[in-house]
Every structure is written in C-alpha cells, then in structure tokens.
Amino acid sequence: MNIAHVDELDRIEMPEGFQWRPVRRRFGIRAFGVNAYTTGAAGGQIVEEHTETQLEHEEIYLVLRGRVRFRIGEDEHELGQGQLVHISDPQLRRGAVALTDDAAVLAVGGKPGEPYEVSAWEAMFAAVPFAQQEQWDEAIAVHEEALRERPDHPALLYNLACMEARGGRHLDALLHLRRAIEVDSKYAAYARKDSDFAAIRSEPGFPAA
Amino acid sequence: MSEGYQVLSLDELEPIPHRGSNLLPLRHTLGYRAAGVNAWSADTGGQLIPPHEEDSGNEELYAVVRGRATFTVGDESAEAPAGTLVFVPPRVYRTASAEEPGTIVLAVGASVGQAFVSHGWDSYAIADAYRRTGRIDEGRAVLRTMLEALPRAWYVPYNAACWESLAGNADAALDHLRDAVELDAEETRGYMAQDADLDPIRDDPRFQELLA
Numbered sequence: 381m382n383i384a385h386v387d388e389l390d391r392i393e394m395p396e397g398f399q400w401r402p403v404r405r406r407f408g409i410r411a412f413g414v415n416a417y418t419t420g421a422a423g424g425q426i427v428e429e430h431t432e433t434q435l436e437h438e439e440i441y442l443v444l445r446g447r448v449r450f451r452i453g454e455d456e457h458e459l460g461q462g463q464l465v466h467i468s469d470p471q472l473r474r475g476a477v478a479l480t481d482d483a484a485v486l487a488v489g490g491k492p493g494e495p496y497e498v499s500a501w502e503a504m505f506a507a508v509p510f511a512q513q514e515q516w517d518e519a520i521a522v523h524e525e526a527l528r529e530r531p532d533h534p535a536l537l538y539n540l541a542c543m544e545a546r547g548g549r550h551l552d553a554l555l556h557l558r559r560a561i562e563v564d565s566k567y568a569a570y571a572r573k574d575s576d577f578a579a580i581r582s583e584p585g586f587p588a589a
Numbered sequence: 590m591s592e593g594y595q596v597l598s599l600d601e602l603e604p605i606p607h608r609g610s611n612l613l614p615l616r617h618t619l620g621y622r623a624a625g626v627n628a629w630s631a632d633t634g635g636q637l638i639p640p641h642e643e644d645s646g647n648e649e650l651y652a653v654v655r656g657r658a659t660f661t662v663g664d665e666s667a668e669a670p671a672g673t674l675v676f677v678p679p680r681v682y683r684t685a686s687a688e689e690p691g692t693i694v695l696a697v698g699a700s701v702g703q704a705f706v707s708h709g710w711d712s713y714a715i716a717d718a719y720r721r722t723g724r725i726d727e728g729r730a731v732l733r734t735m736l737e738a739l740p741r742a743w744y745v746p747y748n749a750a751c752w753e754s755l756a757g758n759a760d761a762a763l764d765h766l767r768d769a770v771e772l773d774a775e776e777t778r779g780y781m782a783q784d785a786d787l788d789p790i791r792d793d794p795r796f797q798e799l800l801a
Contacts, residue, residue: 381660381662381663381665381667381675382662382675382676382677382678383660383667383669383673383674383675383676384673384674385670385672385673385674386672386673386674387672389674403650403674407650407674407676408676409648409650409676410648410701410702411624411647411648411698411699411700411701411702411703412623412624412648412650412697412698412699412705414650414697416674437623438621438622438623440619440621440626442652442654442695444652444654444671444672445671445672450596452594453593453594457596459596461654461655461671462598462599462600462654462655462693463596463597463598463599464596464597464598464599465594465595465596465597466594466595466596466597466619466621467593467594468593468594468595468620468622469592469593469594471593472593472594474594484672486652486695488623488624488626488697489623490623490624490699490705491623492622492623492704492705493622493704494704495701495702495703495704496623496624496699496701
C-alpha cells in the first residue's frame with residue numbers, strides 16, 4: 381500500500397524556515413499538486429509567503445495538526461485541525477506561521493481548466509539540501525530529471541546553471557544560462573547580480589557580462 | 590473577509606449520506622475547480638470511504654485529518670492514524686472505516702493529463718439527501734447550480750429528471766428529460782428505458798413520446 385504518515389515524509393529544511401514535506405513526489409502523483417508543510421518550532425514560518433500569480437493555482441491549505449496563523453492579503457486567521465483556507469484569487473498574497481510546534485498543513489493546488497503539470501519549484505526545493513551540502517552533482521541531477529519533462533523551463537535552466545557554475549561545470553553552466561535567457565530575457569538581469577555565477581562571470585561567453 | 594478566499598472548518602459541513610458513508614461535501618461548498626476534493630466522516634466502526642475503484646482514471650490521495658482509520662487497498666489493510674496519507678492509483682479497489690469517534694478523511698482526486706471537470710456526483714448526492722428529507726426547495730437549488738455549471742452535459746438534466754420524478758413532480762421531470770434528449774437522445778433513451786427512478790412517470794404518454 382502506498383501509505384505514509386506526514387512525519388515519515390522527507391523533511392526539506394527551507395532557508396525561509398519552513399519544512400517542505402513532499403507528498404506528490406513521494407507517491408508519484410501526476411494529476412494534482414499536493415504537499416505538506418511543518419515547522420521547526422512554534423513561531424516559525426510554515427507556509428511560505430507567496431502569490432500564485434505565475435502558476436495561477438487555486439489552492440486549499442488544510443491544517444492537519446496543531447494551530448496555524450494564516451495571513452491572506454491583509455487578513456489574519458488562526459486555524460486548527462480540520463480547518464482550511466481556500467484561495468481562488470491567485471494574486472492574493474498568502475503565508476502562514478505555526479502557533480504550535482507540532483503544526484502540519486496539507487496544501488492542494490492546480491490551475492482550473494488545465495491538466496496538472498508538475499511545478500518546477502518542486503525540483504528546485506528538492507535540490508536545496510544538496511546545494512546546502514555543496515553536493516553539486518546531486519543538485520544538478522535533480523534539475524536534469526525535471527528538465528527531461530520540461531526541457532525549456534527557464535527557471536529550471538537558470539537554477540541548473542547556478543548549480544553547474546558552483547560545481548565547476550563552467551561550460552554547461554554557460555550553455556544553460558544562455559538558454560534560460562533565450563527563453564525568458566529577465567534571467568539576464570538576475571544573472572548579473574547572482575553570486576552563484578561568480579566563477580564564470582568573467583568568461584567570454586557569459587551572456588550578461 | 591475579502592473576496593478571493595474563504596475559510597472553512599470541515600466540522601461546518603453537513604454530513605450527506607452517500608453509499609453507506611457520510612460525505613462532507615467540500616468541493617461543492619467551496620466551488621473548488623482544480624481537482625475533486627471531499628471529506629468523509631464516521632464514528633468507530635462506521636464506513637468512511639465507500640468501497641469502489643476509480644474507473645475514470647482518477648488518482649486519489651486520502652489524508653486522515655482526525656481520529657484513526659483502517660484502509661483497505663487491493664487486498665492489503667493498514668491502520669492509519671491522523672496525519673496519514675494513502676495514495677491509490679486508478680482501477681484499484683479501496684475502502685476505509687473509522688476506528689475512533691469523529692474520524693475524518695480528506696479525499697483529493699483528478700485524472701492525469703486532463704483538466705478537472707466536476708461531473709457533479711457530489712452535488713447530486715446533496716440534492717438527493719435533501720429530497721429524501723423533504724427539503725425540496727434546497728434540493729432544487731442544488732440542481733440549478735449543476736444545470737448552470739454543465740449546460741451541455743445530458744446527464745445533468747437527466748439526473749434532475751430522476752430527482753423530480755422521485756419527488757413526485759411529473760411535469761418538471763418530463764421538462765428535464767426533454768432537455769436531456771435534446772442534448773443526447775441515444776444516451777438518454779438508453780438509460781430512461783430501464784431506470785427505476787423514472788418509474789413514477791413511465792406510464793405518462795409524454796414519457797413514451799420521449800422514448801420513441
């Protein structure tokens with residue numbers, strides 16, 4: 381049986397302070413987005429502050445355990461087990477802080493009217509522990525796997541280039557950075573300021589030089 | 590609360606009897622559009638998830654929100670305390686029962702590679718429960734939302750015809766049946782020929798005209 385308790389899921393410590401518990405990746409779900417979030421301690425972030433402007437996902441956040449304070453736009457709501465917030469407006473800023481150490485939130489999302497596509501951020505989140513440990517080969521492999529399904533996804537290409545630059549694969553980094561900028565020119569400005577590219581910034585092929 | 594979001598407790602949802610379980614009709618209540626989302630509640634020993642397979646190709650994830658459940662998937666069974674997640678691929682038998690009072694399980698489902706469309710089984714379950722308990726106006730209001738949401742689907746007016754037939758409203762039932770025939774005569778006539786829900790209007794000459 382494909383069964384796991386939320387505490388048995390991988391725990392990815394994110395720099396923003398919340399713990400990503402990959403549900404969709406764990407079970408190989410392809411039909412909708414679903415993930416869980418926990419926190420290190422009461423007072424910590426449990427749902428990242430963000431909007432869904434880019435993905436246009438309609439989201440549900442359900443409190444599985446503990447108490448959580450959501451901030452939705454300008455409003456705040458304290459919710460406990462079995463309570464949820466449904467956000468249909470992708471432009472509304474949302475985030476949450478845990479009020480108890482044991483808080484756990486399940487998030488469900490997808491874009492109405494379109495088949496679900498695996499979100500690129502999942503690969504980027506999954507690579508975070510490897511990047512923190514400077515395990516660049518592993519971080520690169522996570523991105524390459526995601527790019528096999530989404531070959532021209534600019535954020536994935538850009539992040540891959542970051543990992544390659546840090547891992548000493550300078551030629552690959554230049555190629556993938558150039559491709560990211562071809563697909564979406566905003567990445568040229570990002571690259572100019574990104575410390576991940578310190579090692580290749582002076583290379584003749586660096587696109588943002 | 591501003592527009593664009595809503596806050597809800599699963600405890601606020603009125604349990605709807607459905608196939609031996611208690612449906613907490615979350616998708617219908619929220620108007621959620623990106624996947625099927627519903628919850629089920631039961632007390633100790635009660636059935637949570639009606640035994641079924643998802644023939645439509647739906648992947649489903651179940652999350653135990655409160656209490657404790659026993660899941661059976663295929664020929665395996667497992668205990669599932671609150672916080673447990675169970676994934677079931679399409680075409681695999683599954684059911685679940687409660688091991689503690691007030692157990693709640695959330696179910697999320699959709700088909701791979703397809704935009705989610707609600708075919709309204711959950712909304713019809715609400716309308717049907719209302720009809721059985723004499724809440725005719727409330728049930729009819731639910732039917733109206735279904736007819737507005739899926740104006741081109743023959744089975745929506747067909748189900749509305751069944752509902753009105755069982756509620757004893759022959760004229761309304763026949764009006765809906767006429768709409769269903771206009772949308773898909775072959776499907777509608779195939780079902781109406783043998784559907785016991787339509788027995789109360791079967792001898793009406795207008796029914797026989799629609800069947801012809």
